[in-house]
Amino acid sequence: MSRGLDYDSINENVKQVAYAVRGELYLRASELQKEGKKIVFTNVGNPHALGQKPLTFPRQVVALCQAPFLLDDPNVGLVFPADAIERAKHYLSLTSGGLGAYSDSRGLPGIRKEVADFIERRDGYPSDPELIYLTDGASKGVMQMLNTIIRNSNDGILVPVPQYPLYSAAISLFGGSLVPYYLEETANWGLDIDNIHQSVIQARIKGITVRAMVIINPGNPTGQCLSEANIRALLKFCFQEKLVLLADEVYQQNIYQDERPFISARKILLDMGPPLSKEVQLVSFHTVSKGYWGECGQRGGYFEMTNIPPKTVDEIYKVASISLSPNVPGQIFMGLMVNPPKPGDISYLKFVTESKAILESLRRRAHIMTDGFNSCKNVVCNFTEGAMYSFPQIQLPPRAIEAAKRAGKVPDVFYCLKLLEATGISTVPGSGFGQKEGIFHLRTTILPAEEDMPAIMDSFKKFNDEFMEQYEDGRSYSRM
Amino acid sequence: MSRGLDYDSINENVKQVAYAVRGELYLRASELQKEGKKIVFTNVGNPHALGQKPLTFPRQVVALCQAPFLLDDPNVGLVFPADAIERAKHYLSLTSGGLGAYSDSRGLPGIRKEVADFIERRDGYPSDPELIYLTDGASKGVMQMLNTIIRNSNDGILVPVPQYPLYSAAISLFGGSLVPYYLEETANWGLDIDNIHQSVIQARIKGITVRAMVIINPGNPTGQCLSEANIRALLKFCFQEKLVLLADEVYQQNIYQDERPFISARKILLDMGPPLSKEVQLVSFHTVSKGYWGECGQRGGYFEMTNIPPKTVDEIYKVASISLSPNVPGQIFMGLMVNPPKPGDISYLKFVTESKAILESLRRRAHIMTDGFNSCKNVVCNFTEGAMYSFPQIQLPPRAIEAAKRAGKVPDVFYCLKLLEATGISTVPGSGFGQKEGIFHLRTTILPAEEDMPAIMDSFKKFNDEFMEQYEDGRSYSRM
Missing domain, CATH: 3.40.640.10 (Type I PLP-dependent aspartate aminotransferase-like (Major domain))
Incomplete structure (x- = not known):
């Protein structure tokens, strides 16, 4: 008789779960990071992990709610604006x-x-x-x-x-x-x-x-x-x-x-x-x-x-x-x-400036990324109209698919692993989201910092175009 | 055909769930509170809701982590101690x-x-x-x-x-x-x-x-x-x-x-x-x-x-x-x-003083409550050796059990509802935790503020002893 948490005796539904966003690619990326490689984690829509700064006003309010004793501190006004103090009192009430x-x-x-x-x-x-x-x-x-x-x-x-x-x-x-x-x-x-x-x-x-x-x-x-x-x-x-x-x-x-x-x-x-x-x-x-x-x-x-x-x-x-x-x-x-700050509130202007800057930058990044993918060999990509992701189709040559099979990998997983090893860009293979037979994609967030974006797209293009050339003419580069 | 979230068509396991801690008693207590009655919520082990103050040091650290921009603020030292600032930097890292x-x-x-x-x-x-x-x-x-x-x-x-x-x-x-x-x-x-x-x-x-x-x-x-x-x-x-x-x-x-x-x-x-x-x-x-x-x-x-x-x-x-x-x-x-403050840390003494005060007060409250219950008619109660609860056995007279049946209530639910209406003390009937047949308890936390405890136990005793007398001699007081 096996024990309750032996693998062969646990809930079958648990084993059936597949969760690609933190699957093989993510685990490999984490390993590489431990080994000292610089990884661009674009596998999860996690903006702050890629350098997006938190909005100031909500953080001030929640910090004050965590430290309610500050509300009685005569110096609190030196580090927090009055409307954040008011709002913290409101939420605590x-x-x-x-x-x-x-x-x-x-x-x-x-x-x-x-x-x-x-x-x-x-x-x-x-x-x-x-x-x-x-x-x-x-x-x-x-x-x-x-x-x-x-x-x-x-x-x-x-x-x-x-x-x-x-x-x-x-x-x-x-x-x-x-x-x-x-x-x-x-x-x-x-x-x-x-x-x-x-x-x-x-x-x-x-x-x-x-x-x-x-x-x-x-x-x-x-x-x-x-x-x-x-x-x-x-x-x-x-x-x-x-x-x-x-x-x-x-x-x-x-x-x-x-x-x-x-x-x-x-x-x-x-x-x-x-x-x-x-x-x-x-x-x-x-x-x-x-x-x-x-x-x-x-x-x-x-x-x-x-x-x-x-x-x-x-x-x-x-x-x-x-x-x-x-x-x-x-x-x-x-x-x-x-219920964000309203016109006339002390923090209104700062809040609007911060949030607008983020949204406008995301809009520009959506364009940079879509255009970047569409400039690559065998890659086609719809424009990111909303959300935080780009989902380019990667048209893999038959030889690449064969190479993947030999490596025991699903073709898009094979591609994304190679991409990760070559560039440090951590994406999620399209198969993790469901795909029609023979069609391959990857998902990346549009969240890397705007100033890093051109270099990331260059690095992607270099990898991709070499990959495509390699598998289209059948040559094999050992460094891949 | 019914719709997916019609009651008769949802997951049977969901319906089977019983959760007494926030069950009938809690809902009735919430209603009474809305009507303006003062309720002592002892149904959940929720110390801060009953006035326990948070420990200062951890709240300072988490507040700083929520507001990392404060770490660069020249005034931060006026409202936060240096070891909280250090620790916040540590966790952010x-x-x-x-x-x-x-x-x-x-x-x-x-x-x-x-x-x-x-x-x-x-x-x-x-x-x-x-x-x-x-x-x-x-x-x-x-x-x-x-x-x-x-x-x-x-x-x-x-x-x-x-x-x-x-x-x-x-x-x-x-x-x-x-x-x-x-x-x-x-x-x-x-x-x-x-x-x-x-x-x-x-x-x-x-x-x-x-x-x-x-x-x-x-x-x-x-x-x-x-x-x-x-x-x-x-x-x-x-x-x-x-x-x-x-x-x-x-x-x-x-x-x-x-x-x-x-x-x-x-x-x-x-x-x-x-x-x-x-x-x-x-x-x-x-x-x-x-x-x-x-x-x-x-x-x-x-x-x-x-x-x-x-x-x-x-x-x-x-x-x-x-x-x-x-x-x-x-x-x-x-x-x-x-990993709390250590001897020698700026916040150590304060942290130890605060935590000791809470623990020692809880220990005293465990005694006040056990003794209080054991002074009541038809109530016996083991000492609270640990955790946050007192679980007195309420020995209900046969007439009380009959009255509960007439009211369509489980006997301990009947008792706890009467207690709630009479005193505002919100407990959980023992049947919510499982009981042997014919044995009745209630659970209360030992968390009300120490200074309120004697009055709460007096109010409990007054209710209980009158309840017991009423159902032992068969008289009925309309105000119950």
Whole structure:
């Protein structure tokens, strides 16, 4: 008899989980870093790790909340502005015991109210704080919703392919079935409802009941911004098929073009009126980790529920309460994100200057990267309209694919490992996000510092073009 | 066809979860509070919510880490001591990008090293940082381990009864079977190996494979400290039965007697030598939420794995990586907890004074509360040797039990609701922790401020004794 944590006796769903973002490439990059090699970690959307500075005002407020004794210190005004001090007092007044006390398992009521006000301003419809739950980052919320929906392996979740592997990993962990729908690369990673319908029919033939659908808008890893018409069609489809729509909108502040501004799935749903607006079950996710905040390490997020029956909301509350409460500093970051300094506040100008600089630089970096990839041999890349990623297609020559096979690697993993060894650029192979047969990509963030970007793209191009030449003419360079 | 989040169609395991600590009593208390009634929340071990002040030094360090721009501010020395500034620089140097960057999914390597050093000092055996994973509070770690172990409803987990409902809730959520073993109230809530063995045999008859065993030491809700001999016997039993031992040791700093100091299960296991020390699979949990820290809202914790095969450790890493990383400020609190100021440091005296004051007051409160309960009619209560709880037995008269039945309530829920309405004291009925048939308890924390304690116990006694009189002689007071 084996012991409970022997590998052959643990939960099979755990073993089934694949999580590429921190998979083989990441592990190898970490090894190389330990050996002293300079690594550009573009595998995770982790802006501060690549040098992005935190916004000053929210950090001042949270620092003061952590050190409430400073509020009585006569010298506090020498190091903190008055509006940060006021705001810290405000947030502490929303807690019962400061940052060291568990909050309600759904998060502090006062901050959920600030989130509701933000949603109302954004969408033009009131939002109910009782239907907003704060979480330790958006991922935890996504996991909780999937765990609530999935009963067994016959329950299917529609997930875009390529997809952010949180979804495939969580669906495996909870023992459900991922039902892929393919995004159309040649149509700038758009969604095609007929294709999605086909996916549902195919799943049904296999005995799978499709129960929910995931959209990621702006897209990860694909960087597209969905059009209002596209989302409208999707919502109709969810209505007809009685699917819960899980709207991953964590990149809603990361928009790098003006034709398709972000519009929330919730706004479009409510605009559509009854019966849809009263019937389609929608859960929307947001985070402090993205946008121009990039406060990943703080783990702050929320989800908002629309048309979810009260008894189910209660069940979700109950399960959230098992782990007591989301971290309170992360909740305060969320409050600050949805309620930033206003015109006239002492810190307003600084806050706006800092956030604008970040967003405008991201927009420029999106262009530098897309143009850089498109200048490379056998690489084609859609423009990063939003989010934080570039997802170029790497057209591998047959000889490269053969070489990969000989090395026992998936071809894009083979390419990305070579890239890592040659340049220190740590990417994620496209196969980690799901790919059509014979098509290869990689994902990189657009987050390296703007001043480093030209050198990184040069280094990439040099590697890539030599790689392509090598495998197109069959020569082999030992230094690869 | 119902929709994915309609109550009748969600995951049955979610519905099966019961979580008493934030159950009916807590919800009613929250309502009363909204109506303006003063509530003493003793339902959760949440010290800061009841007025415990945070320790100054760790808060200074984390505040500085949140506001790294202060480290260059010439005025910083006016509000922060030099050793807090040094320590903040130290922790920031362990991150790659400060608190806003995701860390490794296992936590920052530098802090895991500090935890390993702490464990080595505590136990006298080296500890490997690679086998220490930082978590968002201990609960998240417990849930991850149970999710790894439980495959289906035939997998059983031995859990002490009365138990902290995290365990029953998580086992339900992951679809396993809770196998209860009863703690012996008359033997000061001790463990009896023969009884545990009987529980395993009974489970086997029902087709359940017992795969792991939970101990909570010091006990929650029961407050006992296990003896070395008791743990030694347990470890032998785990060895014989090939059970993973999940050692919930979050109250290891909360000890209120001198006969049985805390000894970790790991130390005792390693003291026992081979084959046990090489074979028994042990996972130990710790947190920043308890001790004299009480930093519940920060959500910091860790688990340490002993004798877990590397392939399983990798799987646990993979699943941890789905939600990217535990919150980084919580990790720094953990670093500070295991590596507090040392003699000679500027902040040492203050730190020691603050922490001693909290611990000594908790010890006094444990006495006030136990004595208070034992002075009440039909109430008997073991001394709180450790942890943060008092768990008095409430011997309800038959008429009270009948009245509860008429009201459609479990008898101890009935009693606790009456107590709440009459006094504002919010407790958790013993049935939420598991009870033998016909035996009733309640759990309260020992955390109300020491100066409030006599009045709270008077108010409890007045309610209780009147309640008992009412139901012993059959009279009914309308104001109850």
